[in-house]
Amino acid sequence: MSSSVPEDLKYTQTHEWVRFNGSKAVVGITDHAQHELTDIVFVEPPKTGKIFEAGNVAAVVESVKVASDIYAPVSGTVTSVNTELEKNPGLINSDPYGKGWIFELETTDTGENLLDAASYGKLV
Amino acid sequence: MHFTPHSESIIEEMLKTIGVLNFEELIRTVPSQVRCRENWDEPGLKESDVRKKYRNLAEENEPVTRIQSYLGGGVYEHFIPSVVNHLASRPEFVTSYTQYQPESNQGMLQGLFEYQTLLCRLTGMDVSNSSHYDGATSLAEAVLMALRNKPGKILYSKYLHPHYTEVLKTYLFNDRSCLFEVTPYEGTMTAEAFPKEEEISAVIVQSPNFLGIIEDMISLSEWAHARGAVLIAVVNPVSLGMLEAPGNLGADMVVGEGQPLGNSLSFGGPYFGFMCVKKEWMRKMPGRIVGQTADKAGRRGFVLTLQTREQHIRREKAVSNICSNEALCALRAAIYLAYLGETGFKNLSEECFEKAHLLQEKLSSIPGLVPVYNKPFFNEFAVRIKHKKIASVLSKLRRNQIAAGIRLNQFYHDHANDFLIAVTETKTAENLDYYYEIMKEVLA
Amino acid sequence: MKVPLSEQLLFEKAASGSGQFSAEHSLLNREKLVSRVPSFFLRKNEIGLPELSERDLVMHYTRLAGRMFSVDSHFYPLGSCTMKYNPKISEDVSSEEGFQYAHPFQNEDDVQGCLQMMHELEQRLNVICGMDAFTLQPSAGAHGELTALLIARKYFKDRKEERIKVVVPDSSHGTNPASASLCGFHVVTIPSLNGEVDMAALERECTSDLAVFMLTNPNTAGLFEKNIVSICEKVHSAGGLTYYDGANLNALMGIARPGDMGFDLLHVNLHKTMATPHGGGGPGSGPVGVKAHLVSYLPVPFVEKKKDDVYKWSYKRPGTIGMMKSFWGNFGVALKAAVYCDALxxxxxxxxxxxxxxxxxxxxxxxxxxxxxxxxxxxxxxxxxxxxxxxxxxxxxxxxxxxxxxxxxxxxxxxxxxxxxxxxxxxxxxxxxxxxxxxxxxxxxxxxxxxxxxxxxxxxxxxxxxxxxxxxxxxxxxxxxxxxxxxxx
CATH class of the missing domain: 3.90.1150.10 (Aspartate Aminotransferase, domain 1)
Known part of the structure; x- marks a missing residue:
């Protein structure tokens, strides 16, 4: 099964996606990742205001039998988290690139070290 | 005896199917340099001989049923109704294992879900796990939970059960400096003795404490919460038939020894520890938890849930290493509670309380014996022997078939002449009179 | 919609007032009772315990029992759990009055039978495993792992060696890394090669900070680790200790002993190898065995055999890690294991x-x-x-x-x-x-x-x-x- 890999996003080796919008970077997990994890039952988001280096564990996404760490793709400060996921963690499954976003960072990083859609597509 | 079913000819046939000549070849992957050289030809005993051997060993003991025992110290002799033994001994429960395939284990899962509900009601808490090893280890896990949430001092009384204190020290081997023993005031914990400047992670309050005294949980929880710390209550579940539920007194976590709920003394185990928490701790709590769900046909059913907390999924990041728990002992407790019911359980609690007070009053009237503290207690109290050697007093009582209590000098230097007396519903009015008469004679 | 009787939970049963314990009312005087304790200590609301007749209670739990797969009723090939038949004689022995009603705080004179059993089982386990001493305190396998790792921790501390790393194969039971991290060790997982320990990967981790290597043998693929002797040697020559996870000991009794393979510490799951029932998840028992150089670190107290076959509690273990649980271990489980060993x-x-x-x-x-x-x-x-x-x-x-x-x-x-x-x-x-x-x-x-x-x-x-x-x-x-x-x- 091929999973969707939108062109306008950046990706990590560990299956996070990033949408840059000025100095803001919205982060979620890819369609491939949600499919591998199966039904998401719980998300432990980072606290707003928390500062991460790229590669730090920022959140945890859980299915029934797997707990998966979500790494900050770029360095930055958490400016908001998707509180909808508290009630409805399944949004990550149904809309991984949209309503299933996990957190947003304020960052100066422009994501040059991240993968583009083509290279990520090859990875999965 | 042996429990291997194959005849010689079947073994031959199976070896042949596998494609080896004999057992020797079957285990050829075990290198010869580590093979057993010991003589392993000791035969097993006949069933009747095994019974005889262990009956003789059992006869070397003097069980509390053959004497009058006033021993407590966290473990209490209560009457266990036949129906509890029979139901909890059903092999369908006894010989099953963890409910990895819930469809084939609905009986135990429902039984444990009911257990969780019963314990939550008893303690006044939101969430219960489905059991831990024992009271001491569930306290240690609760403390680890508190420390992960907020580093700081762990306050506990000198009169926290000494075994619990020991186990806590063992579990906190890496950094015992967080442990802060509070000197009680006339037997109980008061905030005056607490450290003023330190960060506090948790206050542990055992009530009734090791000396049987009821602690003032409300004021301790207010003190703890004002400092961003949690209150961990350690309770005797039987006391909760009468005493206020810790959940209504500000406790954030409630743990304790479940043995008094229908489990036999069995020389220290197996028992079970219970652990109940307020909702916000649900995902940080160790141990298996049963949850309700539905099957494909929409019918109510039960599964192990929130498993991502556990070692088989999160390995080194798990909230605890616990795997096997004490499910059968917990089921037994649920059966016991359901059997006694609301009225029966309250009666039990009150009877333990009242009989303990009757004995305490009688004994206190004897010259040469005084209560160590005059504080409200549940079913256990400490007394001091004056003018006589305590060892000889206790052994004289023992010669009159009374196990009078637990000497406190083994735990505390300043309680050299003191011992701890526990009374349960198993003692009759005549028993109490007899204890009093003998004690009077011995101290005369 | 009303739940059918057969599917009800205890709390849905309507009957009330059939509580099954009546106090000796002659002794109970509610007013007097209440006067003994400040009222704020007393329970104000109902607990919410169900009240069932004995007959209904029996039906409830017997129906639950009917919804179970168990060793007695079903083939139960659950890997690494050793769901063997649990002999009935063990149930009868453990319900002897002399054992069931022995209080853990009784005088030694009153519990000689209990103490003797514990001592003899420890000796028996020494022979089976090739170790020098055992403790029966741990309540389960994972609790045994924790015990052993605390011993290792203390051992290295006493030797003033900074060793913080525990190495486990990727095929290990989840309890191994979980126990190690509970103990404050840094866990390193190494890959397997053809189902066995990858010797090169192990070699790389045999550094001066290696504390313990944990291994199940036969491993979780069911294979005997053929390099077991050199595995233990490698770990030892790096100054580390070797830990044997006894979950799979049922393959090896009388065939090979962990002690002879070179293991320093181990636990045995009595509820697996020694045929004590699993109880729907527990109780288990996870005795820990050690070699001579670690005996003094074992938990206290332990049973000592004195002159004239008298058994006494002893605290003489100067390096002890302390107590792992209240009292002395899951005595009732150990008793069933001892019966099994004697029977076989x-x-x-x-x-x-x-x-x-x-x-x-x-x-x-x-x-x-x-x-x-x-x-x-x-x-x-x-x-x-x-x-x-x-x-x-x-x-x-x-x-x-x-x-x-x-x-x-x-x-x-x-x-x-x-x-x-x-x-x-x-x-x-x-x-x-x-x-x-x-x-x-x-x-x-x-x-x-x-x-x-x-x-x-x-x-x-x-x-x-x-x-x-x-x-x-x-x-x-x-x-x-x-x-x-x-x-x-």
């Missing part, structure tokens, strides 16, 4: 292990054509297999659920983590050839269904009290006690 004798224990290996290899041979056996050599007491892409094309989960329809408990599934879609099968020595043959024919039928009627597997189980249960729903909306709000879904 060393010769019977050896026969048990050999037969366990025989049964596992027999099953493997019969199944290896239809399923994929990733490490296909002689196994020990268990083996790992996966569905074959053509001959048995299905998800392991579906196969496990389908087995339930045939009255067989599923194997351990999705473990070890090193093999995708793994099924770990441990028949144990107590199962007859007929039981094994029936399992084989059921597996063949399931393989056939996987090829021809896959929907049968997706829908399974259909014959159990409940069909497949929705674990996602349970985790998304936790309902953990009666009365918690249930999401209408």
């Amino acid at each position: 004798g060393f010769s019977g224990l050896k026969q048990a292990s050999l037969t366990a290996v025989l049964n596992a290899n027999y099953l493997k041979k019969k199944l290896e054509d239809t399923f994929t056996v990733p490490f296909n050599e002689l196994c020990m007491h268990e083996f790992v297999m996966t569905p074959h892409p053509e001959k048995s094309p299905a998800k392991t989960l579906d196969m496990a659920k389908r087995l339930l329809d045939f009255g067989i408990h599923a194997p351990t599934v999705y473990f070890p983590l090193t093999v995708k879609e793994s099924m770990m099968i441990e028949p144990t020595e107590t199962e007859s050839k007929d039981t094994l043959d029936e399992f084989v024919s059921v597996m063949m039928q399931i393989a056939d269904e996987a090829r021809n009627q896959p929907e049968k597997l997706h829908d399974a189980p259909l014959t159990t009290y409940r069909q497949r249960l929705d674990e996602v729903r349970a985790a998304r909306n936790p309902v953990l006690k009666y009365g918690d709000p249930v999401d209408p879904a």
Whole structure:
């Protein structure tokens, strides 16, 4: 099964996606990742205001039998988290690139070290 | 005896199917340099001989049923109704294992879900796990939970059960400096003795404490919460038939020894520890938890849930290493509670309380014996022997078939002449009179 | 809608006022009672305990018992759990009055029988495992691991060695890394090679900060680690200790002893190897054995045999890590294990292990054509297999659920983590050839269904009290006690 890999996003080796919008970077997990994890039952988001280096564990996404760490793709400060996921963690499954976003960072990083859609597509 | 079913000819046939000549070849992957050289030809005993051997060993003991025992110290002799033994001994429960395939284990899962509900009601808490090893280890896990949430001092009384204190020290081997023993005031914990400047992670309050005294949980929880710390209550579940539920007194976590709920003394185990928490701790709590769900046909059913907390999924990041728990002992407790019911359980609690007070009053009237503290207690109290050697007093009582209590000098230097007396519903009015008469004679 | 009686929870039973304990009322005077305690200590509201007649209670739990798979009623080939038959004699012995009603704080004189049993079992375990001393305190396997790692921690501290690393293979039980991290160690997981320890990977981790290497042998693939002696030597020459996870000891009694392989510490799961019942998840018992250089670190107190066969508690272990639990261990479980050992004798224990290996290899041979056996050599007491892409094309989960329809408990599934879609099968020595043959024919039928009627597997189980249960729903909306709000879904 091929999973969707939108062109306008950046990706990590560990299956996070990033949408840059000025100095803001919205982060979620890819369609491939949600499919591998199966039904998401719980998300432990980072606290707003928390500062991460790229590669730090920022959140945890859980299915029934797997707990998966979500790494900050770029360095930055958490400016908001998707509180909808508290009630409805399944949004990550149904809309991984949209309503299933996990957190947003304020960052100066422009994501040059991240993968583009083509290279990520090859990875999965 | 042996429990291997194959005849010689079947073994031959199976070896042949596998494609080896004999057992020797079957285990050829075990290198010869580590093979057993010991003589392993000791035969097993006949069933009747095994019974005889262990009956003789059992006869070397003097069980509390053959004497009058006033021993407590966290473990209490209560009457266990036949129906509890029979139901909890059903092999369908006894010989099953963890409910990895819930469809084939609905009986135990429902039984444990009911257990969780019963314990939550008893303690006044939101969430219960489905059991831990024992009271001491569930306290240690609760403390680890508190420390992960907020580093700081762990306050506990000198009169926290000494075994619990020991186990806590063992579990906190890496950094015992967080442990802060509070000197009680006339037997109980008061905030005056607490450290003023330190960060506090948790206050542990055992009530009734090791000396049987009821602690003032409300004021301790207010003190703890004002400092961003949690209150961990350690309770005797039987006391909760009468005493206020810790959940209504500000406790954030409630743990304790479940043995008094229908489990036999069995020389220290197996028992079970219970652990109940307020909702916000649900995902940080160790141990298996049963949850309700539905099957494909929409019918109510039960599964192990929130498993991502556990070692088989999160390995080194798990909230605890616990795997096997004490499910059968917990089921037994649920059966016991359901059997006694609301009225029966309250009666039990009150009877333990009242009989303990009757004995305490009688004994206190004897010259040469005084209560160590005059504080409200549940079913256990400490007394001091004056003018006589305590060892000889206790052994004289023992010669009159009374196990009078637990000497406190083994735990505390300043309680050299003191011992701890526990009374349960198993003692009759005549028993109490007899204890009093003998004690009077011995101290005369 | 009213829940049918047979499906009700205790709390849905309407009967009230049938509580089954009446106090000696002559002694009870409610007013006097209340006057003894400040009122704010007293319970104000109902507890909410159900009240059932004895007859209804019996029906309730007997019905629950009828919804169980158990060793007594079903074949239970749950890998690494050793679900062997639990002899009935052990139940009878442990319910002897002299044992059941021995209080842990009784004087030593009053409990000589208990103390003697504990001492003798420790000696017996020493011989079985090739160790020098045992403690019976740990309540379960994982608790034993914690005990042993605390011993290691203290040992290195006393030697003033900074060793913070615990190494485990990727095939290890989850309790191994969890225990190590609970103990404050840094956990390093090394890969396996053809189902066994990758010697080069181990070599790389044999550094000056190595504290303990933890290993199950036979490992979770059911294979005996052929390099076991050099594994232990490598760890020792780096100054580390070797820990044997006794979960799979049932393969080895009388065949090979962990102590002789070079292990310094180990635990034994009495509820596996020594046939004590698993109790729906516990109680277990996880005694820890050590070599001479670690004896002084074991928990206290321990039983000492004195002159004239008198048994006494002793605290004489200067390096002790302390107490691992209140009182002395799961005595009742240890007692059943001691009975088992006496009933079998060393010769019977050896026969048990050999037969366990025989049964596992027999099953493997019969199944290896239809399923994929990733490490296909002689196994020990268990083996790992996966569905074959053509001959048995299905998800392991579906196969496990389908087995339930045939009255067989599923194997351990999705473990070890090193093999995708793994099924770990441990028949144990107590199962007859007929039981094994029936399992084989059921597996063949399931393989056939996987090829021809896959929907049968997706829908399974259909014959159990409940069909497949929705674990996602349970985790998304936790309902953990009666009365918690249930999401209408």
